[in-house]
Amino acid sequence: MKVGCVKEIKNNEYRVGMTPDNVKSYADAGHTVYIERDAGIGSGFTTEEYEKAGAVILDTPKEVWDTCEMMIKVKEPLESEYSYFRKDLILYTYLHLAADRPLTDAMLSSGIRGVAYETLIERNGSIPLLSPMSQIAGRLSIQEGAKYLEKPFGGSGVLLSGVPGTPKAKVVILGAGSVGTNACKIAVGMGADVTIMDINLERLAYLDDIFGARIQTLYSTPSNIQSQLAQADLVIGSVLIPGKAAPKLIKKEYLKDMKPGSLIVDVAVDQGGCCETTRVTYHDAPTFEVDGVVHYCVGNMPGAVPRTSTIALTNATLKYGLQIAGKGLEKACLDNDVIFSGINTYDGFSTCKNVSDSYGMDYKNIKELIK
C-alpha cells in the first residue's frame, strides 16, 4: 500500500504520525512510504533519517495526501485539509468527531474511511491508541497545574507540596482512567493532598490498592463534585465516555464557591471538555479566567513534549497500522475485529454509535458494511 505522513499543522503541534523506525517497518513489509519534507523536525527526526529508512520525500502536503492510500497522522485534520479527503482514502489518526461537527460533516460528505485512535477498543476494554497520550497528558496536567498556580502565571500562589508548617495544595481529579491515574501518580509524588473521583468503583478500588492512604478516593456524584471543588486548589478534568462528548460535570454555578486563583486543567477538552465554562486553548495562550477560576484547556497537551509523545504514540499505532496497510481496512477488520471499533466514518456513513448519538445523526453498524 502507499502510506503517507504529513507535517502536523495545528497550533504548536510538534508530534508526527511516523518515525523513521516506523518507515522502516512499513518498507520492510513491502509498502511505499511518502513523507512530507520536514514532517518530523519538531520531534527531532530529520528528513535524512526518513530517507535512510526508505521513505520517498515529497515537498508539499498536497503531494502526500494525493499520492497515498492511507494517511497516518496525529491530530484531527483542520479545515484547510478537508479538500484532500476522498472516498478511497484511509485516514488513521485522532479524530474526536463528537467535538467537531465541521470535520464530521466533511468526512461524511467525502466518503473518507476514518479510523480514530481514540475509539479503537481492545477486548479487555483498554484504549491502546489513546492511553500513551493519556499517560503523558495526565503527567503533564500536574506539571502545568503547578506552573499555572504560580502567581505570575495568574494562579493563587500555592505550592503543590507546601512546606513544613503550611497546608499542601488540594488536587481533585475527576476521572480515574489513564489520565487520572497518571495525574494522581505525579501529584502524590509532588506531595499534594489528592482526591480522585470516578463512577467506576473497580477503578477506585484499584487506585486505593496502589496508593493506599496517600490518596482519598471518592464516588463521583454532582454533590461530591461541588463540595470537592470548593476546597480544591487544582482540578484535573479527565473523564471519558469513548466517542461521546464529555459529560459537563463542572457546572458554571460551582465556580463561585471555588477559591480565587484556583485552576481547572480540563484534559477532556478534546472531547468538548467536562466543564461548562471550558473553551479550547492552545500552548501559546493556554489559560483564561472565569469567575476568578483559571482554566487551562489545551487540546493537544502531549504536543508540548513531542519527542517523548511521538515515540510513545507510534509505538502503539504501528501494530494496527501494519495490519490495515498489509491487508486493506476490510480484511484487517475481519481478521481482527478490534479494528472495527476504530472506524468512525466509512463511505459516507457515520459508524461510531456515540458520535452519531452526540449529533442525533443516523448510525450504521460497520459490520453491516464490511462482511
Ligand SMILES: NC(=O)C1=CN([C@@H]2O[C@H](COP(=O)(O)OP(=O)(O)OC[C@H]3O[C@@H](n4cnc5c(N)ncnc54)[C@H](O)[C@@H]3O)[C@@H](O)[C@H]2O)C=CC1
Ligand atoms: N487534552 C489533551 O491533550 C489530551 C486529552 N485526552 C483526553 O482525556 C480524557 C480522558 O482520557 P483517558 O483517561 O484515557 O480515559 P479513560 O477511559 O482511561 O478514563 C476515563 C475515566 O472517566 C470515568 N468517568 C466517566 N464518567 C464519569 C463521571 N461522571 N464521573 C467521574 N468519572 C467518570 C470512567 O469511568 C473512566 O475511568 C479523554 O477525553 C481523552 O481524549 C487524552 C490525552 C491528551
Ligand SMILES: CC(=O)C(=O)O
Ligand atoms: C489524545 C489527544 O487529543 C492528543 O494526544 O492530542
